[in-house]
Amino acid sequence: MVKLNIVGVGPGSAEYVTPLAHRLVSEAQVIIGAKRSLDLFGGDISGKSHVLTAKNLNDLLKYAVEAAKEGKHVVVLSTGDPGFSGLLKSVLNTKLVTSDDLNVIPGVSAVQACAAKLGLCWDELCLFTFHQGNVSDVRKTELTACLKAGRSVLLFPDAKNFLPKDIATYLINSGFDPNMSVFICENLTLDNERIVKSSLMGVSTIDFAALCVMVIRVKREDDDV
Ligand SMILES: C[S@@+](CC[C@H](N)C(=O)[O-])C[C@H]1O[C@@H](n2cnc3c(N)ncnc32)[C@H](O)[C@@H]1O
Secondary structure (H helix, E strand, C coil): CCCCCEEEEECCHHHHHHHHHHHHHHHHEEECCCCCHHHHHHHHCCEEEEEEECCCHHHHHHHHHHHHHHCEEEEECCCCCCCCCHHHHHHHHHHHHHHHHEEECCCCCCEEEEEEEECHHHHHHHEEEECCCCHHHHHHHHHHHHHCCCCCEEEEEEEECCCCHHHHHHHCCCCCCCCCEEEEEEEECCCCCEEEEHHHHCCCCCCCCEEEEEEECCCCCCCCC
């Protein structure tokens, strides 16, 4: 097989798409991605494109692997970076390929866009994704353990089962200070980007856009802000 390309396309704005992503898409015979990802490449696409949805995800990823095995140049577009809460895991979960069969192209993750927007060094943050049902008691306990250890957290909420307001309520009920600082970054890099600076208590009553990243800030003595 030729390597299957899993290409990160950044957080949303066309300005964050890499030249390499453009080249691979323009050379591809098959391009698979969510509508918002495909829309970033309008003029580049000459191959056959397929719109990925939650419903057809498994079927289209299997098709992508089969097409690559037949020798076709295939690109699977993954929002942000493929390796963080992205399509790399979904492709590997098909069990039809290993990492050796893949050409993974990094993209700017919403993690990076959020940290940059807030001026945070993300090498010091605990990272979590609760996205798409990744919500479990174990993971919630890991979240509280990070905060109790004095580490700030950056996380992707789940748009159905663990919204920012659910997370804030959970943390307040777990004994954290309701005045703890919380930042919500919605629709990063897009025209409707919005940054909300609030507290656990404040966030516990607000609805946010589905596309959002949440930062829970533990203030440390050496902080200058
Ligand atoms: C399927 S995950 C994809 C994450 C992607 N692989 C990445 O590295 O950014 C989708 C989640 O990422 C976050 N996200 C992606 N793009 C975003 C953006 N432009 N603004 C805010 N959050 C975003 C949201 O939490 C969203 O629910």
